[in-house]
Amino acid sequence: MVNKLDKNTPQRRAIVQVFTTCPQPLRIGEILQKARLIIPSIDQATIYRNLKRLVEQGWLLKITHPLAGTMYERSGKEHHHHFYCRKCHSVFELPGCGVNNKQVVAAGMTVEDHEVFFYGLCHECSRLTQEK
Amino acid sequence: MVNKLDKNTPQRRAIVQVFTTCPQPLRIGEILQKARLIIPSIDQATIYRNLKRLVEQGWLLKITHPLAGTMYERSGKEHHHHFYCRKCHSVFELPGCGVNNKQVVAAGMTVEDHEVFFYGLCHECSRLTQEK
DNA sequence: ATGCAAGTGCAAATGCATTATCATTCGCAA
DNA sequence: TTGCGAATGATAATGCATTTGCACTTGCAT
Numbered sequence: 001m002v003n004k005l006d007k008n009t010p011q012r013r014a015i016v017q018v019f020t021t022c023p024q025p026l027r028i029g030e031i032l033q034k035a036r037l038i039i040p041s042i043d044q045a046t047i048y049r050n051l052k053r054l055v056e057q058g059w060l061l062k063i064t065h066p067l068a069g070t071m072y073e074r075s076g077k078e079h080h081h082h083f084y085c086r087k088c089h090s091v092f093e094l095p096g097c098g099v100n101n102k103q104v105v106a107a108g109m110t111v112e113d114h115e116v117f118f119y120g121l122c123h124e125c126s127r128l129t130q131e132k
Numbered sequence: 133m134v135n136k137l138d139k140n141t142p143q144r145r146a147i148v149q150v151f152t153t154c155p156q157p158l159r160i161g162e163i164l165q166k167a168r169l170i171i172p173s174i175d176q177a178t179i180y181r182n183l184k185r186l187v188e189q190g191w192l193l194k195i196t197h198p199l200a201g202t203m204y205e206r207s208g209k210e211h212h213h214h215f216y217c218r219k220c221h222s223v224f225e226l227p228g229c230g231v232n233n234k235q236v237v238a239a240g241m242t243v244e245d246h247e248v249f250f251y252g253l254c255h256e257c258s259r260l261t262q263e264k
Numbered sequence: 265a266t267g268c269a270a271g272t273g274c275a276a277a278t279g280c281a282t283t284a285t286c287a288t289t290c291g292c293a294a
Numbered sequence: 295t296t297g298c299g300a301a302t303g304a305t306a307a308t309g310c311a312t313t314t315g316c317a318c319t320t321g322c323a324t
Contacts, residue, residue, distance in 0.1 A: 009271060028312090041272090043274070044312090045312090046271080046273070048313075083239070109215055109217075109255055110258045112252040115248070115249045118241075118246045120242045120244040121242040126241065138300090138301095139301060140291070141291070181283090
C-alpha cells in the first residue's frame, strides 16, 4: 500500500510491480513497455500520472541522466551511481562510491550531494566486442 | 582563427570571446546574453549555428547537466567536474577528481569515462545564508 | 449495493529547445 | 572592386517529452 489517499488500481499496481521486479533505473518507454506486459491497454498518460505521484510520495526517485534522459528508480537504496553502456544504451546501478568531497569544501562551497555517471561498455557488450 | 573554412564574422568572434573571457560552462541563454553585450543584434539562431560548428571543430565541449540542462565549455581543459548551486543556479568548474573506477572494473564493465556533478550552495550563497 | 470522487484511455494541446526557411548582408578570394 | 557562397536575423516549423480535457470506468467508503 502506497498511500491511503490513492486508489489501488491495477495500473498502479502494475507500475509498482515493474519497479519491484526490475532493479535498474528505467526510462518512461521501458516502464510503459514492461507495464504493458501486465496490462496491455495501459496508456502513457497513466504512466506519467502515476510516476508523478510515486515520486511525490517518495516511493520513486527521478533521475536526469545526461545521455539516457529522464529515468526513475526505487528510492531508499544505498548510495550508488550509474553506468551507461554506449552500445546497448542500458543503465546499470553500481553499488558504492569513490568520490571525496574534500576538493569542493576547499573551494568554499557547501556540498549537499553529488552524482556520478560512468560511461563505457557493459559486461555483455564488452564480451561481444572482444570475441570478434 | 578557428578554421579557415569558416568566415571570420563578428558574431562568431563575439561568441569565441565570451568563452575565452568566461571560465565556467555556459547555458545557451547565458551565451546569448553575454554575446549581446558585444553585438546587441545577435540572434539565437546564430548562437546555435556557431556553437554547433565550434563543437564539431573541437573548440567547445557540449555538456548535458542534470539540473542546468545543455551547457558549453572550452575544450582542452584538464579533467575536472562541476558544481551546481541550488540557490543561484550557477555552475562552477572544480579542478581535480576524486573518482576511482575500480568498482566498475570489478563489475566487468569497460569504463571509458565518467562525469561527476556536485550540488549544494556556492561560496557566495553559503555566506549569505549564514550571516542571516 | 450504490454513489461519487478519483483514475483511466484516448487524443489533442502544450511547452521547450532546437532547427529550417528565406530574403538580405557580408567576408573574402580573385 | 566585384561576385558569390556562406553567414545572419527574423520567424516559422519541427521534434520531443510531458500535460491536459473529456467522456467513460472503477475503487472504495457508506
